[in-house]
Structures are given as structure tokens and as C-alpha cells.
Amino acid sequence: xxxxxxxxxxxxxxxxxxxxxxxxxxxxxxxxxxxxxxxxxxxxxxxxxxxxxxxxxxxxxxxxxxxxxxxxxxxxxxxxxxxxxxxxxxxxxxxxxxxxxxxxxxxxxxxxxxxxxxxxxxxxxxxxxxxxxxxxxxxxxxxxxxxxxxxxxxxxxxxxxxxxxxxxxxxxxxxxxxxxxxxxxxxxxxxxxxxxxxxxxxxxx
Numbered sequence: 001x002x003x004x005x006x007x008x009x010x011x012x013x014x015x016x017x018x019x020x021x022x023x024x025x026x027x028x029x030x031x032x033x034x035x036x037x038x039x040x041x042x043x044x045x046x047x048x049x050x051x052x053x054x055x056x057x058x059x060x061x062x063x064x065x066x067x068x069x070x071x072x073x074x075x076x077x078x079x080x081x082x083x084x085x086x087x088x089x090x091x092x093x094x095x096x097x098x099x100x101x102x103x104x105x106x107x108x109x110x111x112x113x114x115x116x117x118x119x120x121x122x123x124x125x126x127x128x129x130x131x132x133x134x135x136x137x138x139x140x141x142x143x144x145x146x147x148x149x150x151x152x153x154x155x156x157x158x159x160x161x162x163x164x165x166x167x168x169x170x171x172x173x174x175x176x177x178x179x180x181x182x183x184x185x186x187x188x189x190x191x192x193x194x195x196x197x198x199x200x201x202x203x204x205x
Contacts, residue, residue, distance in 0.1 A: 029071070035064040046089065056091040075109030097137070099124040116146040137168040138175075154188035180204040 024031040039060050046056045066081040083101040105118030122140040144161035160182045167175055183201040190196050 024066075024068075029069055031068045031070075033064075033066040033068075035062070037062050054091075056089050059088040059090055061086040061088070077107050078105070079107075080104040097125055112149055112151055114146070114148045114150065116144075118145070119143050136172060138172075139166050139168070140164065152189075154186070156187075157183075157185045159183040159185075177205065 024033045026032070041058050041060065042055065043058055044055045046054055046058075062083070062085050064081070064083040066079070068077060068079040070077045081103055085099045086096075087098070088096050100123045101121070103118060103120040105116060108115045120140075120142040122142075123137065124140070125137060141164045142161055144159070146157065146159045148157040149155060160180070163179045163181075165175070165177050165179075167173060181201070181203055183199070185197065185199045187195050187197040
């Protein structure tokens with residue numbers, strides 16, 4: 001439903017999910033996918049407490065925009081997107097909050113080589129630390145890249161990303177962190193229907 005992978009992060013490219021072509025419209029070489037929706041949901045216990053439960057209706061507004069530019073017949077492309085989710089508690093008891101996500105990616109394709117570099121920025125609540133009326137805001141910035149060589153008989157891929165997490169509230173500064181991930185993979189075709197893979201990865205937290 002969103003142009004972005006909803007998960008937090010992973011060694012896989014954290015950029016966009018390719019939308020269905022019929023959902024996009026074109027402005028010259030640029031494809032654009034806008035989205036806007038509103039929903040009202042009922043929560044029987046907005047404060048997540050075992051006692052003194054409080055119910056509320058929540059108005060959720062989502063706006064998203066994805067732009068994708070395929071550069072001629074080169075196979076290169078540039079994509080960027082923005083996703084905003086606004087949570088409005090109609091009863092006024094719980095704290096209202098807005099979550100935002102933006103990303104940009106450059107993909108270069110050559111005969112045997114493909115390179116990808118991108119950045120993803122998130123301003124969102126922590127799903128674990130967000131308790132009761134206190135929505136704990138945090139900012140995540142993810143830089144990532146992939147470099148690969150591909151042939152009919154073998155291929156090699158190197159992936160890496162760095163994630164910086166920072167909390168708005170100084171009471172949660174101990175959860176601020178920098179993390180780095182790297183992944184190497186080599187595969188070769190032993191027979192027509194048999195491939196062998198070697199993989200290695202490191203994590204620095």
C-alpha cells in the first residue's frame with residue numbers, strides 16, 4: 001500500500017517497492033505515483049494499560065508521492081519518494097503524532113555491472129518505547145549501497161549500509177546508536193541447473 005518497504009531496515013535495499021505500472025502517470029520520462037487516503041479507526045485501549053482503559057476514535061491521514069526517472073535507454077534510473085502518516089486522536093486524550101519517511105536512490109546499470117546508492121530518512125515513533133500517552137519520536141537515517149558484477153556463469157555482490165538512530169527526548173539518549181552492515185556474496189553455475197553460493201557478512205553495533 002505504500003511506496004516504501006514498511007520494515008525498519010535490513011541489508012536488502014531499503015528503498016521503494018515497484019508500484020504497478022497502471023497506478024502511475026507519466027510526465028515525459030518521469031513516472032509519478034501520488035496517494036492520499038483517510039481512515040477512521042476505533043481503539044478500545046489507546047493507552048495500552050491493563051487498568052483504567054480509555055477508548056478513542058483515531059483519524060489517520062496518509063499522503064505519499066513517488067517519482068521515478070528512467071534515464072533514456074541506458075538502464076540508469078533515479079527515484080525519490082515521500083510518505084507521511086498523521087494520527088489524530090479525536091477524543092483529545094492521547095497525544096497526536098505525525099510520522100514521515102523520505103528516500104532517494106540512484107541506480108546505474110551497465111553490461112555486467114550494477115551499482116546502487118541511496119539514502120532513507122525516517123521521523124517516526126518507537127513501537128516499543130511508545131507507551132501510554134507519550135509517543136517517543138526518533139529519527140533514523142540510512143545510507144546504503146550495492147555494487148555487483150553479473151554474468152551468465154557467475155556473479156558477485158557487495159552490499160553495505162549505515163544506520164544512525166537519534167531520539168528527540170534526552171531521556172532516551174542511551175538508545176541513540178550508529179550501526180553498520182556489510183554483506184558479500186559470490187555465486188557460480190556448476191551445471192545448467194546447479195548454482196553454488198558463498199556468503200559472508202559483518203555487523204558493527
